[in-house]
Amino acid sequence: MTQRDSRPRPPARNHPDRPKAGAKPTHDRDRGRRPERPSGGGTWLYGVHAVSAALDNPARKLRRLLMSAEMAKSLPNRQGEVVERAELDRHLPPGAVHQGIAALVDPLPEIGLEDIARQGQMQERAVVVLLDQVTDPHNVGAILRSAAAFGALAVIAPDRHAPDETGTLAKSASGALERMPLVRVTNLVRALEALKAHGFWVAGLAGEAKDTLAGAKLSGRVALVLGAEGDGLRRLTREHCDLLVRLPMTGEMESLNVSNAAAVALYELFR
Template identity: 65%
Template structure:
């Protein structure tokens, strides 16, 4: 996916013999004729990458994607009748955030927004967990989260905070149009100021056999609920 994304600057690729032809074919399809592909063994890649990385025979040295701002996101969707964004309040696990990006791509969300602090950067772990979604869904580091929520409300977004103790479900809220789903960390949930900035608190209907879902699973269910309307 990174190779096919024209916004992604790629400096160099290392690949084992097993995947080199596939990589070269992808570069040719994307008309990236200036990217070098160096031969590397699996041991070379293991030493090059962080411990435990599942590299599948290749590694890419690339630049971060251009950072979209919340203001630019709002401007891009000024004329959109429907727009869904996910706002994550101190969700720090890159595996979870990567999985959330993947669900965002699957169910048509326009962006995943996180604060500057207490949110994972664009690492290889996050990118792999996102399975290519990092190339298609804007991942916005938005500074002060409460100011960001106010900007979204000013752009006519309804903000729904996910809370297992809310009185109504997401379906019962009947949200439509511009919607921001606000999700907190698995341990503490939404912070007080974040909670107070939401227009609604909503929950997902669940049986009493389990207390809560992993945040990435909850995000997938919430996005599907909005997407199917």
């Protein structure tokens, strides 16, 4: 019996064995889109939840902490530079809602796909989320937040066609960026095959799917794949899913925002 055969099977589906696949991914993040990164390196995080979570994360290296006088009074245990709000504005993107606090930090240590896959293989029940070219940092941040809330192991995204770890993403994640691993892979299809080799069933969320997520009665280890805003899952990604599932909807709306769909789907798997 192969490793893949040991996975709990969803109903009414016959899947052939697949060879083991996957290795620790390499990283190429020069996507030419770094508006929130200072020239000296690091990333500015802003907002109370995002910065507080970063300060409480021992894996996060802090370079600078800037606070307004009002914020310094409300956070007496945080040691940082007290500056005018205009100074905070100068370091951040236009319109950033910083709430009087910002931190310049180094990137978090990278976590490999194999580390997450092995972790899941040791658990009877595990969920990971894969993003197929979801590019909006607000959506990715919200998905990280839902993934943390509903006990997922990690969120996995391709190196290209996915947002960097910026202050916008961290603010949208409301602290979840420090708690939920955001794993980068060079090839999403190879990542799917690697997860299958470690006992995961791969379910792609697609509005035209015949079966609902609840009706599929998935159990054990599940890799939930979400497609890009508007375009959905790419053809090659669909072909490497074990099954496609949908969320039941009334028909009044054609689709949900990808982060809302992720929250509903993760709740269903958690429930």
